[in-house]
Amino acid sequence: MKRFLLATLTCSVVAVTASADWAQYLGPNRNAVATDADLARSWPAGGPRKLWSFPLGAGHGGASVEGGEVFVLDRIVNQSDILRCIDFTTGQEKWNFSYQAIGRHSHPGSRSVPTVDDKHVWSVGPFGHFYCISRKTHQPVWSTNILDKFEAQEPRWGVAQSPLICRDMVIVAPQGKKGGVVAFDKKTGDLRWASRKLTGIPCYVSPTLVKIGGIDQIIMISASDEDDKSIQGEVVSFESANGQPLWAYRYFNTFVNIAPPTVIGDGRLFLTNGSYGGHFDPISVMLRVRRKGDGFVVNEMFRTGKVAGKMHPPVLHDGYLYFNGIRKPNGMRCLSLDGKVMWRETVICVKKVIVL
Helix, strand or coil: CECCCHHHHHHHHHHHHCCCCECCCCCCCCCCCCCCCCCCCCCCCCCCCCCCCCCCCECCCCEEEECCEEEEEEEECCCEEEEEEEECCCCCEEEEEEEECCCCCCCCCCCCCCEECCCEEEEECCCCEEEEEECCCCCEEEEEEHHHHCCECCCCCCCCCCCEEECCEEEECCCECCECCEEEECCCCCEEEECCCCCCECCCCCCEEEEECCEEEEEEECECCCCCCCCCCCEEEEECCCCCEEEEECCCCECCCCCCCEEEECCEEEEEEEEECCCCEEEEEEEEEEEECCEEEEEEEEEECCCCCCCCCCEEECCEEEEEECCCCCEEEEEECCCCEEEECCCEEECCEEEC
């Protein structure tokens, strides 16, 4: 599917936030929440007025917006990745930077969202190319390939990493033998630290930053092997300052991990996935992580197979979780923080007619 409307949709949705930028995966606080949105309660019959559109190749990545510019990683199949900078107001391309990235995946195209500040753009391509691009010169400040550098296995559907900024570092998860999660100096590209190898197999989750017990922690999820039950993934935490492991939880056991954890607060993390039990079953788990002495303890608050999301993390709003549920059946879901399903929307598709 051509991403022709990606930039159009970005403009339609983000424009309502007025002064707010959306400069990384999942927005300002990496939680899919726009704090100053002024959304219309209804749309006219023809839908919202289209301001502009920009043609893009096939792909699954998203756009970032910062300082009146839209950034998206585009791709020419079996040839190159292209970072595009588009004027937010006019929809005209201001500049682009491309590099050779030969190869093919099923479901072609980029899989990530660029991370942007006032001077630089950081992006990761589906074959592991990690670039820091200057917004002033439109050229690389530094680059590396996280698969090659950390001896990482390329995931089945390509690398899907959206860089995380933590103070003066930029963090990604190559999930390799020489580093499961790694931190670079965001300006120079010097390696600050590389964590231990993750258990399990590579997946499609981007790192999450959370403060628990007074310590900034990087949370990452790895996948279990669907065919070899002895290879199990983990939900693992590393200290942001040095990459040292803090705690691990090894009872999620899902095999196509995409959604990062939703940070609830008070040490709680909500996990959800639609790839559990060998038959793409739903699973959702609430964890609570607490400081105990010099370490941390992890407790499972509840586990349910009634609802789950897969691609997108749930959104926390006023004490409830809202997410796009999959299977048994599909549709929007609302879940309380003690695991009770408050309501569900059922979507039935018959001969391409959707009935709500």
